[in-house]
Amino acid sequence: MKSFMKHTIFKYGLKLFFWLGKILKRHHLQNFSKLLGSFLYFIPWSRKKIAFENLKIAFQVQYNKKELKKILKNFIQEVILTALEIAFIVKKKEKLASWAKADGLEILDEALKQKKGVIALSGHIGNIPVMLAWLAEKGYPVAVLFKEGKYLPRGFLYNLINSYKIFPIPFRSDREVPKEIIKALNKNMIVFILADQARPGVYAKFFGKKVQCQKGAFVIALRKGCPIVPVFIVRENEGHRIKIYKKEKFLQLPALSRNDSFSLSDKSIVDMIEEYNSLLEKLISQHPEQYYWFHRRFKKSLP
Known part of the structure; x- marks a missing residue:
């Protein structure tokens, strides 16, 4: 009921x-x-x-x-x-050109030149659909990993995303998703992953707590040797601003084969997650009303 x-x-x-x-x-x-x-x-x-x-x-x-x-x-x-x-x-059927401005588009351009695809790390802050549609309208090959809302009509987000010429990657299972992300990366697409929800993976610092963080994006990037670019959007004055960050250690990742020995909970991955967390935390502190606080982000957190 x-x-x-x-x-x-x-x-x-x-x-x-x-x-x-x-x-x-x-x-x-x-x-x-x-x-x-x-x-x-x-x-x-x-x-x-x-x-x-x-x-x-x-x-x-x-x-x-x-x-x-x-x-x-x-x-x-x-x-x-x-x-x-x-x-x-x-x-x-609004055009998005006047809705947002972007800082750091040249960072995405340089990352795409590697021809390995780009993982765009984002989070639940600001008007994310505006960011994705604005970039797609500018001609960027945008894909996004998403999960249909439990109480939304069937296929609602898929159809909405697809209508803006954004390649949809629906979350179906932990086994299938990496394959779909890699397919998009092989097409040299910018794959957006909102990596700030509590999912089993590793613990990393966020607002002074150790919270559960997903590591899939970082593992895929290491396997593929593709660059990671943090990309967020926030509301400023009457419009939106897309913020694209250049992090050198995210841009030149070595491609590791399956035979390479490294731990998926290796400190290097936790360090990258905390680098991402710190960027997001700073933005949230500047715009606390724009973060999606409905998520149980501190569930099972550690001191």
Whole structure:
């Protein structure tokens, strides 16, 4: 019964958002998101509680309880705004050129020249669909690993991603995903992986805690010898800014054969993960309301 209710809420919620995306003007989106977000902030629901607990863990030193509650409210408004922007872009068939600016495109260009494909490490911050669609519109060969939402209509994200000429890599199993990523890399594509969810792998530092971090992207990069480029998007003023980082030790990775002896939990992999975590942590600290705090990021964390 609970699952049926969630499916129903998501189904009609999507219809509402896409209807709003059709009728609202772009300059109305932010005001409407503040109104709806403020309303949702005062309603008790489980994910809101998870988000607040995550904020307390991450920022217990920097902010007091009142300040954390303000960030939580701003975060809920930001989630609504992101959803409205996506609905607006889809319904209006909006071109993305005016929606974002990018720092460091030359880093992606240089990485692609290696002809080994590129793993673009990103995270759940900012309006990710805008980032992917903007780059695809610019002519970059973009692919993205994603998982269909549990309560979304079947094939919803796949169809949305595919409609923007982005190559979709649906998460089906831990065995199949690496094969699909390697196929895309062999085509010299930029494969986006959002590597900041808690999954069994290794423990690495994030906001002062040792959290579970996925290592698959780094293992594939070492096997293929393909460059890793951290790429994120954040909202700044009235637009979005794509930030592309140059990390030398990510750009010149040696290709290791299956016979090469190295531990998958080797310190070198943990070091790379913590380098990525530190970039993401810095961005989150600058824009705390833009990170997706609904995830149980500190689940099974260690001191």
